[in-house]
Amino acid sequence: MTVNSTSLSHRKYAIVGGGLMGRLLAVALAQRGAQVDLFDKGDANAHGSAARVAAAMLAPLAESVITEDSVVRMGIYGLSRWKELIGQLSTPVFFQQDGTLIVWHRQDASEAQRFTTHLERNCRNNALLQLPQKLNTEAVRDLEPGLAERFTQGLFLPNEGQLDNRQLLDALLLELGILKVHCYWHTQAHPDDLRKDQTYQTVIDCRGTGALDVWASNGANTLRGVRGEVIRLHAPEVKLKRPTRLIHPRYPIYIAPKENDIYVVGATEIESDDLSEMSVRSAMELLSAVYTVHSGFAEARILEMATQCRPTLKNNLPEIKTRKDKDLCDVMMINGLYRHGYMISPAVLDCALELLALGESKTALELGLNISKEASNQEASVCA
Template sequence: MRVLVKGAGVAGLTAAFELATRGAAVTVAETTDRLGGNASWFAGGMLAPWCERESAEQTVLDLGRDAADWWDAATPGLVTRAGTLVVAAPRDAGELDRFASRTSGHRRVDEDEIALLEPDLAGHFRRGLLFPDEAHLDPRQAMAALHDRLAAMGVDFHFGADARLGSGFDHQIDCTGMAAVDDRLRGVRGEMLILRTPDVLLSRPVRLLHPRFPLYIVPRNDHRFMVGATMIESQSTGPVTARSMTELLGAAYALHPAFGEAGIIETGAGVRPAFPDNLPRVEALGSTVAINGLYRHGFLLAPAMARLAAEIVFSHDKPLEFAHETDRQRRSA
């Protein structure tokens, strides 16, 4: 079976892996001239289904629960299983209680335990929540490693002008995100910073709750930290705005004053495709299967969506589908 995967973001790479491991001859076509530069490139890489349940449907938790295991198997050595720490300033203690009431899989930690978990945060926060079963990875390392593994498996990659392929395939998997022709999609802009400082050491992602601009900080190697992210209803791909920069830096400084002296080594913005309910879709139309709407959960939900797309391609029975009832009703009307 010959399958063309359109798009080399996280959805396309995970779909290619699921198809290739099932024996398909896979070609990946990406219109940009290299790997990266899309919304996946600016992701936080948090595999945090229990935390995401605070603002997402139960479906996100159910689909994302096994994501860390998938990435561990596909990209060995890149997943860090240290959990997620959620904290709030004393004046925002109500935000912490609200977060706890909307999530599961956590336990409350006091000031002493916070100091044991993250010594550099000692004395900064009195209460927090630890989600011990969550994990994280560096998205850029993961995408590069998955690309290399796919190439070693015989997957054929075409970038830039060479990506104009179309005929001669049994199936196509559309993973083009915002470039897809789908009037249900909207863009949600996420802005992020990468800071570098040797004066802060974190072992796990830390979420700082705030009524107006909550943020997360994800440790990377070489004393780098990914700080994000805004959620703006916009399809603009322009640079990070001054307002967002101020809020992100202010929140990072609130987490630890040493971030005030950190170097800003990168800023970036990605537009994440989302359906009206913020849930993903895998939908089949003839020989084409579309994966889209991963919203802010790309690395968390892509493995489950990729598995479902592969099952559709290899199904000899009635096609499978993951879609909300509202969409089924719309198509049957």
């Protein structure tokens, strides 16, 4: 995606929310010559952001089982775009595109067959998706030698990937400094207050669940938090090479191996905005399930049990909303990335840049990202 830098340079933007989308946008705008002020109520390490508590898997085919085609298309777009975005940063970020391994225990074969049928149907409907490869014991051993004793069959989803979310957040933070973005951490700023400052061309709201008050005014897409729980483990005995998912009717989990024998394990998805500590039941289910995948996890060390709420709109789909008001600067609101934040954020980023530069987004039309334009009288009309 190419946006003419001259159309964004010499403009001044305020971004509220310094999580994944806020940092990506701040860096992209500053790279194009814009002046950017970034505000966040949390710290520079993103401890209050859903982006810090994530596995950062880039798996459009695997996610196609539970999400809409537009999200799948954004995920496919994001896989190639991440390489470009990471390549522009001053520090390296772990990025891997060695596919996803799906395994199941013998008693769950019928569940796996339903899953496989769903994936194959999605591939027929989207030519950009590559059919899953069915694996026998020998093929499982070739991909992940440590799993061959427990799993006699599986699926391999080529081209899917992952990145290290915390390395990325740190690298983006460093880039903000290099690009001289003015960052105001521990600052409770509200877009409506910043819009009164006529020095900004646009105020961009990337607050995630912090924007509940703004999105609640639109009954068609009420924002909510969906709780996720993950465990980070140090497991030198395991040696998985790629993200692995276990099909299970009750305890489906994902295992995302990062560098230095770190593994991010998760599965839980609870319709709640509760940010309290992980429950005993969730911890037991996650740890029991991951042990059934590889016995080496028995000696793993628990580094962290973390919870966070993913910002989710009523339809579970992302949206960009814009508004113009007399005597106030423009506002752009980005939200609803749900559980697919890292997978689809490059697509959302490029659509936002096109909107800021051109007032419209061809990429949004192609990918099916919802863009709504809200008039000053609060009457919204969908334009993309």
